Amino acid sequence: MTLTIREATRDDEDLVWSILKPSVEAGDTFCADPKGGKPGGLAYFWPETARCFIAEVDGQALGCSYLKPNQTGNGAHVCNAGYCTLPGARGKGVARALLAHSLDTARAAGYRAMQYNFVVSTNTRAIDTWERAGFQIVGRLPGAFRHPTEGYVDALVMFRTL
Numbered sequence: 001m002t003l004t005i006r007e008a009t010r011d012d013e014d015l016v017w018s019i020l021k022p023s024v025e026a027g028d029t030f031c032a033d034p035k036g037g038k039p040g041g042l043a044y045f046w047p048e049t050a051r052c053f054i055a056e057v058d059g060q061a062l063g064c065s066y067l068k069p070n071q072t073g074n075g076a077h078v079c080n081a082g083y084c085t086l087p088g089a090r091g092k093g094v095a096r097a098l099l100a101h102s103l104d105t106a107r108a109a110g111y112r113a114m115q116y117n118f119v120v121s122t123n124t125r126a127i128d129t130w131e132r133a134g135f136q137i138v139g140r141l142p143g144a145f146r147h148p149t150e151g152y153v154d155a156l157v158m159f160r161t162l
Contacts, residue, residue, distance in 0.1 A: 003094065005101045008052040008064065013042055016052060019064045020045055023084050027148045029123050030084075034148075045082060053101060055085075055094050062089035065098040067105055070115050079111040083126075095126070099133055106162055113161045120145045121154040135160045 008016055017038045020030075024041040027034035032044035046052045050068035054061050063085035070080040081102040085094045106114055116135065119127060131137075139157035147153045 003055055003057050003097050005053050005055050005097065008054050012054060015054065015061050016046060016064050017041060019061055019086055020084050022087055029120050031118060045084070053098065055098050062086055063094040063098055065102055067102050070117070077112045079106045079114050080117060081106070081114060095129060099129065103162065111162055113159060116158040118144070119156040119158055120147065121156055122147060122150055127156065130158050
């Protein structure tokens with residue numbers, strides 16, 4: 001059982017949406033409108049400026065990620081990435097594999113650092129994973145995320161050099 005990661009094409013939009021849909025509709029980790037459906041979810045996760053990747057085991061998609069410049073111009077040397085795994089694949093190393101892949105891909109593309117702009121503070125599993133990978137919390141946005149069950153919670157800015 002080997003996990004492989006491949007770059008997605010726009011022909012993979014339905015597949016990417018099938019991975020994103022549970023998390024987007026839950027509304028507890030992404031800023032995408034939970035009622036925005038496939039168009040809203042894909043516009044949030046896979047804008048034209050991003051490359052998207054799919055993690056698969058034996059041809060079954062378990063997760064996806066994106067990688068894009070965090071800013072344009074003089075800030076384009078810092079990238080931004082995001083990850084999503086299917087609920088049944090959580091805790092099986094898929095996000096860690098996507099993270100390692102994104103760090104390698106970012107380095108190969110010439111980025112000097114990676115920044116997560118809006119990590120929901122209640123997403124403790126992700127925060128722990130990112131910190132173990134060398135990311136530091138460099139900012140806290142008090143009450144910036146409206147969590148569907150926890151109310152207004154903080155969002156974190158996390159950063160690491162490459």
